[in-house]
Amino acid sequence: MPNDPNPIPGWLECIARSGYRLTAPRRAIVDIMASSDRALEPLQVYDLGRQSCPGLGLVTVYRTLEKLEELGLIQRVHQPNGCHTYWRAACGHEHLLFCTACGRAVHFSGDNITPLIEKVSNQTHFTIQDHWLQLFGLCPQCQQNNL
């Protein structure tokens, strides 16, 4: 479900299919994480979550984020100013692009770093197993606001 306009049912199904229960706190957190257009830290998820699930506890947020990551639905995001945020996981071979002004995130694909990997592999004699690629820039909106 690459750019599913409403990924929430799929996420809930994934949770149930994995033997986990569907609870109000989990639904609230799934709603937030599946539809956010930017990476969120646990405290932000907590604040947003309490709007629709007033009794929500911060501990439950941590536990649920851990579970969603384990299920491959979200992933931890690394940025220069910290690595405490999560965003929905990439589909297949996708990477992240961030707006440095507003934090909005986008997935992209189409990189082909195979030749680079081969070159580096030859030079260093490492066996390359994986790669991380992230782009940083300004989104269209923030360009207009001449930031």
Next chain:
Amino acid sequence: MPNDPNPIPGWLECIARSGYRLTAPRRAIVDIMASSDRALEPLQVYDLGRQSCPGLGLVTVYRTLEKLEELGLIQRVHQPNGCHTYWRAACGHEHLLFCTACGRAVHFSGDNITPLIEKVSNQTHFTIQDHWLQLFGLCPQCQQNNL
């Protein structure tokens, strides 16, 4: 000084030139960070540092790492299992390659992701300002130890 066999004098000069004082704790930490073949976390720097500077305090390690990062001599390293380590900074357009078994780090260059950046820029209408690229794999030694 890309692959200077002894980068320590240059680092010390950089510190002094920037108006900071050369103290025993700083010399010890520079010795460690300038010559380590892998990224280190503050507590590791502390343990190593106390071997040559017995009274060294952990707080001084944090403060000195912060300063070395500010001077562009070291940089924070991001890995799947955490982002609390530092390694010497890349020179110009270099990226990091890690051994997932032993943690050894290497700089490499020669990537050309300009075409990718142009493509993503056209697709997303973002202005791309910067990129992160990291490779993960097995170093020659760990391949031999069939890990």
Next chain:
DNA sequence: CCATAATTGATAACGTTTTTCAATTATAAA
């Protein structure tokens, strides 16, 4: 509807990082 085990939220504990502050020390000027 019931029994059961998963899940919850509050509290406390934990490890890392930052702040505070008096004592020490590198540096530049005398």
Next chain:
DNA sequence: TTTATAATTGAAAAACGTTATCAATTATGG
């Protein structure tokens, strides 16, 4: 060399994000 000064230090305490504990609650299958 000596002195004055401000930068730097280490110890202690505070702050912060995250994890563990545990009794109460709740989703689920029967």
